[in-house]
Amino acid sequence: DLEGVLQKLDYLADLGIDAIWFSPIYPSPDVDFGYDVADYCDIDKKFGDLDIFDRLIKEAHQRDIHIILDLVLNHTSDLHPWFKESKKSKDNPYHDWYIWRDPLAEGVPPNNWRSVFGGPGWEYVPELDQYYYHMFCKEQPDLNWHNPKVRESLLNVFKFWLERGVDGFRLDVFNMYFKHENLLDNPVNRRGLRAFDRQ
Numbered sequence: 001d002l003e004g005v006l007q008k009l010d011y012l013a014d015l016g017i018d019a020i021w022f023s024p025i026y027p028s029p030d031v032d033f034g035y036d037v038a039d040y041c042d043i044d045k046k047f048g049d050l051d052i053f054d055r056l057i058k059e060a061h062q063r064d065i066h067i068i069l070d071l072v073l074n075h076t077s078d079l080h081p082w083f084k085e086s087k088k089s090k091d092n093p094y095h096d097w098y099i100w101r102d103p104l105a106e107g108v109p110p111n112n113w114r115s116v117f118g119g120p121g122w123e124y125v126p127e128l129d130q131y132y133y134h135m136f137c138k139e140q141p142d143l144n145w146h147n148p149k150v151r152e153s154l155l156n157v158f159k160f161w162l163e164r165g166v167d168g169f170r171l172d173v174f175n176m177y178f179k180h181e182n183l184l185d186n187p188v189n190r191r192g193l194r195a196f197d198r199q
Contacts, residue, residue, distance in 0.1 A: 002048035006056045009063055019066040021170060025053075029079055031139040035172065036077035040157040050164075057165040066167035073154050074173045075140040082153075083141050090128060097150050098141045099133040099179060112185045135176060145177045 005020065012020070024034035025047045034044070043049050057067050076083055085094035101110035101122075109122035109131050115138075122131040123138040132141045143150050158169070 001046065002043070002052045002056050006052065006059060009056075009059050009065065013063040013065060017065060019068055019167070020060065021068040021070070023070050024072055025069075029077055029139070031077070031137050035072050036075075036079075036137065036140045037072050038077040038079045039081075040071075040154075041160045054164060061165065067165070068168045068170060069161055069166050070172060071157065071169045072172045073143070073157070074176055075134065075136065075142045078139045078141055086132075086141075087125060087128070090130070096147050097144055099144050099183075100128070100130045101133075101183065102130055111183045113183075114186075133179070135173070142179070143177075145179075146181060 002025070024037060025043055026034065026037045027039040027042050027044045028034045028036050029038060030036070043053050060067055078084075078087075082094050082097050085092050086096075086098045086100070089095065090100070103124070104110060109120055109124075110133075111122075113121040113133065115121045115134060116136055121133055121135060123134060123141075124131050134141050143154075145151060161169075
């Protein structure tokens with residue numbers, strides 16, 4: 001936990017360590033080792049709290065050790081308040097913060113995209129008669145980076161941590177934030193198989 005790291009800073013400094021990179025330490029249900037973030041601006045209780053984090057940054061900087069956070073901005077947890085609101089109705093102001101689409105005429109997912117973890121990348125929500133896209137677990141709905149309000153809110157996440165003294169960030173799946181707006185099917189792979197079999 002953070003207190004444990006704090007207690008070992010002298011040892012790390014003696015080793016010549018000049019930076020500590022933390023995997024996600026935000027509140028999370030831990031479906032995917034913390035990469036399903038439920039709150040971008042807090043610390044999961046199992047690691048500590050913001051007061052301990054602030055002390056850690058101060059003490060680390062006194063030893064010329066930088067603090068780097070892992071930021072997961074492609075998706076959130078399905079328990080994040082944004083997604084909970086998004087799921088309430090198609091008219092909810094947060095609905096467009098995620099990638100929601102109606103089924104195709106035959107009632108199947110909007111395209112053939114698959115999850116990195118296997119299976120289709122779309123999860124059906126009967127209450128809305130819509131699918132939402134998840135590149136990873138179904139508990140990790142992808143954010144809609146085409147929405148300027150999403151981008152603004154995520155930039156404020158950077159600001160929140162920078163103002164606390166964080167020195168830098170590792171951006172998880174940075175190359176995958178923006179999806180094609182037309183949600184085109186993925187091409188056939190080399191073996192002639194579709195990424196998602198509609199049959």
